[in-house]
Amino acid sequence: MMTLLADDLTSALDGAAPFAARGLSARVVLDPSGLGEPRADVVAIDLDSRFASPGEAEARFRGAAERLPDAAIVYKTIDSTLRGNLSAEIQGALRGSGRARAVVAPAFPAAGRTTVAGRQLLHGVPLEHTAFARDPRTPVETSIVAERLAGLERARFSVHDAERDRDLDALVAAIGLESDVVWVGSPGLAAALARAIPHREASRPAFEPANGERALVVLGSLHPANDSQVERLVRAGARMVELPSGEGDVDPAAIASQIVRGFASGPLVCLRSPRAVSERGRSEREHAARGHAAAAEMAERMGAVVRCCAEEFDSLVATGGDTARRIVDALGASALDLMGEVEPGVPFGVLRRPRRAIPFSTKAGGFGDAETLLRCVHRLHTHEDEPSP
Secondary structure (H helix, E strand, O other): OEEEEEOOHHHHHHHHHHHHHOOOOEEEEOOHHHHHOOOOOEEEEEOOOOOOOHHHHHHHHHHHHHOOOOOOEEEEEOOOOOOOOHHHHHHHHHHHHOOOEEEEEOOEHHHOEEEEOOEEEEOOEEHHHOHHHHOOOOOOOOOEHHHHOOOOOHHHEEEOOEOOHHHHHHHHHHHOOOOOEEEEEOHHHHHHHHHHOOOOOOOOOOOOOOOOOOEEEEEOOOOOHHHHHHHHHHHOOOEEEEOOOOOOOOOHHHHHHHHHHHHHHOOEEEEEOOOOHHHHOOOHHHHHHHHHHHHHHHHHHHHHHHHHOOOOOOEEEEEOHHHHHHHHHHOOOOEEEEEEEEEOOEEEEEEEOOOOEEEEEEEOOOOOOOOHHHHHHHHOOOOOOOOOO
16 A cells, blocks of 8 residues: 555545546545445545644654555655645654654656755746745745755755656666655655556555536635636636635625526536735735634635535535645545546546535646636536546
8 A cells, every 4th residue: 555645635636636647546535534444445634733842743644654654656746836834744753653764755847846956946936036935824935855854854854856847757667666665756756656556456445537517616725826826716717716815704604605596597607716915905925924813714615615505516626735634524424535637737536425426626726727617517517538557
């Protein structure tokens, strides 16, 4: 069995998806107790630690890794833009698994994330000069990977450059799947590991597309990459519902009723978090000062809204790891079964609820081109592809 340890839901999903695309069964669980059940070839867990304290993040990863003494491969996912508690979580994974060192390769070439001379770049630009430097919850202040791993013993990890997928393939071949290491990377390294595993006839069940046309897209991320994707949804006929800004009480049922009315006039509705607070009269500095608490509150509200209208949609697409997790929790899901990828880094599968399963897709906020969200909607309603050869 291969186990993936992730700090948020989108990382768990996009880390496991390349293996599902190769025909392996892949399941994402939301509690460490699910790690001990050999229900899938690949089991990923969302430890929900992206915004936890470093000490708490390390404890969660250490505790989860301790449950995995027989795991053939241990993979610790990280965000390809280096957000989150990287060093604490890697430390926890190493201590819990008892493995000697971490092989760190954060590049995701298919999404324009490369590692050059130990520095993480987005389309050739160092991270501290991109929109991720202004992330309201986890701003990235350096693109030097080793600096983001400060606190780890230098002998316990190695950082590897990669500008193309074949660089990651070469790394996996050089280290070997049997090595007693913790693999640390984004969807790029996960895909390289998946390519190194012999293809098998699908051990996962066939994907059953949505039984109905109604698709709900929930946009929790305010990353600029989403703007063109939303415009494309609107051109495709999506009805837009925007959650009110953070001041005052918000009635989730009232917002859910707007979604229901949207479905009365078309099969595609988009629930969007409020525009950046600075656009409503606050300065960027004021927005950043309250960004963490506001974003967390908004994710909880979006989960509550989706719960109120859960019987009104046939498929679900969500952006932003924290938003996706709050929605899954609000829906009372027990697990998520992965079926493959809409495109690199954008997984799809089935959300397991007590009474019914919901086809779903997720993506990190900064992923994709203008067509990505629309492709997700289309994929959840068709039988269009098979595992990659």
